[in-house]
Amino acid sequence: MKIWKLVVLSMVLIVGMTGCNFSSSAPSADTGSNTSKNSDKASNEGTITVYDTNEIRTMVQWAASDSNSFTILNNVSEGLYRLNAKHEPEPALAESYKVSDDKLTYTFTLRKDLKWSNGTPLTAKDFVYAWLKQMSVDATNGYSFIMTDYIVNGAEYLDNKADAASVGVKAINDTTLEVKLKQPTPYFVRLTVLPMFFPLNEEFVKSQGDQYGLKAENMIYCGPYVLATYDPASGSTLKKNDSYWDAANVKVPNVSVRIIKDQATALNAYKSGQLSRVTLSSSDVPSMKSNPEFNSTSEFRTTYIQYNLKDNALTNKNIRLALGYAIDRVTLADKILGDGSAPAPGLIANSMYGDGTKSFRDLNGNLTTFDAAKAKEYWDKGTAELGKAPSLTLLTEDDSVTKTVATYVQDQFKQVLGVDVKIDSKTKKAKNQLMDDNNYQMAITAWGADYDDAMTYLDLWTNGTPYRGNYTSETYNGLIADAKQQKDDAKRLQDMLDAEKTLLTDDAVVSPLFYRGFAYLTKPNVENLVTHPFGTPIEFKYASLK
Structure with missing residues (x-):
């Protein structure tokens, strides 16, 4: 990962x-x-x-x-764009941008007379320096990919196979930044709100040497x-x-x-x-x-059950469908957790970007629901196909929340399906290793959004790894591949809507449980x-x- x-x-x-x-x-x-x-x-x-x-x-x-x-x-800093109070990107150090017809070149216009806190002018060169820094071996945060995956020659620059001049980020003048991308990336502007995309003043950073960032006076701010x-x-x-x-x-x-x-x-x-x-x-x-x-809110983070499609029992789609229908997610989120978490009717979290008018979740509807009758119907079909009721074990982490969730899910399987599912509780490291080693049947795991676009979830299931249940589907991979190169935003969105349905409804690869939340006092x-x-x-x- x-x-x-x-x-x-x-x-x-x-x-x-x-x-x-x-x-x-x-x-x-x-x-x-x-x-x-x-x-x-x-x-x-x-x-x-x-x-x-x-x-x-x-x-x-x-x-x-x-x-x-x-x-x-x-x-203490910011990027070209900044998330506003509605969690949408709005102009920050940039006042606007334009995108070329092929959607591969972004031209950002910075605000005039920007200054660092020490009075030094802030220019497009400060972005070039910072982004090249993030795409170099100097970056120790592991986030180089957030640029090299998208920017022309970024990966080659990181591998010392291209020089800085060939990388697709250039200061045309003090207030104009040009960025060239490898493929259309509709969420690129939403990436620029992240700290890795913030500018750095080269002269000041170099003047501080290895003392940069160690004390308040060793930094300047924008x-x-x-x-x-x-x-x-x-x-x-x-x-x-x-x-x-x-x-x-x-x-x-x-x-x-x-x-x-x-x-x-x-x-x-x-x-x-x-x-x-x-x-x-x-x-x-x-x-x-x-x-x-009191108030509460949920995050763009989905906890779900991952099924191992190479397991003898869980290779059966009807068994997977039965397990998914057997879980009352509303009770889980509202009564068992009660901390602001929300029931998950799909993989993509509530309120994530859709078409600019409706969220992705609103557009694709409820794909995972609680239906005891359907659960029992699919269970009976599955056990008939297998010849007997399978013995199942649920792998989980050993923190208190996951244990609570696992115990609730275990009880749901017993009450609705009449099956006794064992719980195998491990440390996070041990659980992840078992999944990587393909040594599990099904596991409770989670994923949170890197950025406000459904692709941050959906491209996870294209690689067929054990951690993702050994899932391989030409249909699913084709939808994701087309979405990634699609220049028509409406067609790209439809690809992703269809991909989520394929993953959850057609193939029953995962069963979403809840979107993590928290409660607080202000x-x-x-x-x-x-x-x-x-x-x-x-x-x-x-x-x-x-």
Whole structure:
């Protein structure tokens, strides 16, 4: 797997307002609708304070690979485009772009008079330098592919088979950036919101040498905030960047990001007015749902059952269909998890981009549903074809959430199908190894979106690997191949809609379970503290204080 897909999409987005800290210890018993005597406080002296459960690993852009680093980078810098409060890309350092008729050349026009926080002009050359850095051996974050997969000669440059001048990213002048792609990529602009695409000032970076990114003063900034203090172990403070092109619309002057590793400690800090937002453990959710400060949301991350199509029992399509129909996903998401997770009626998460008017999920409808009668019908057909009821084992990870989900699914199989399915609980590493080694029948696993396009999920099942159930289909692969080279957006979308139906309905390769979510409390005087369901986790730019 590619590292970006391993990290971003196993991101728990835990910046004190995101994440699924299901296994955290429960807080003290005084958690009711009245969370705090200071419940109306959200900040001190114009400051929003949030938290992360892990240390900030690095502020070096080409080395960063964790969600807490992305949180800081996303707020002290930005790219050509930035996600808005509706999670859609909008012009940021670029004011516009044009695409050639063959959809292979993007020409971005930067805003005039952009400046770094030290007063240095920000130009198209800063993007060229940063992108080449990300496509070179200097990049240690494992994300080079996010550019080399798309940009002409990017992969060759990484392999020292092409020089910088031949790579498809060029500064035509100070305000014009030209990007040449290998194939049509309708979501390319949505990629530019990610930290790997942010600009870097070559002169400044080189002047700092190996000290770059180690301290606040070893960096310069082009985002809505600058780092005032930076301590990887204890947290960071940010202050408004007066040199930012849109500084007039940045309403909160100061942000504090603390490191608090224990969820109960974080909740107590929130209750005493020290935090603006806190993530709840699932055990806290029932007592907090009536609190007016309570909210929840789901991410672009799908947990599903992967069937091994080379297993003697699960090679039978009717058995796979029966197992899929036997699961009540609404009860699983709403009652068993109850943390903001949503039932998964398909592989592609709710609200992911579709045609610009409707989401992909709305366009393709509910492909996975609970139907006990159909489940029993398919089970009887399958067992008749096999000659007997199969013995089944469900492979899972050993974290508390997955164990809970597995136990629920096991009970559903027993209640609906009358079958006793064993649970094999392993560490994440051991589970992944068993799947890679083709040593499993079916497993609970998950995938989260790298970018806001269905292809981030759908191209996973084209390679026929054991981890993807040894699935091979000329029909499916043909749909994905056509979608990747398709220049007609409507035809490309139809290819992907058909591909999801082929995967789930026609071939029953996976059974989606839920879209991961989280529940949280936010102080009542904090508004528009935006949490994105994919990519960079949190936006301070749009926040305000009453």
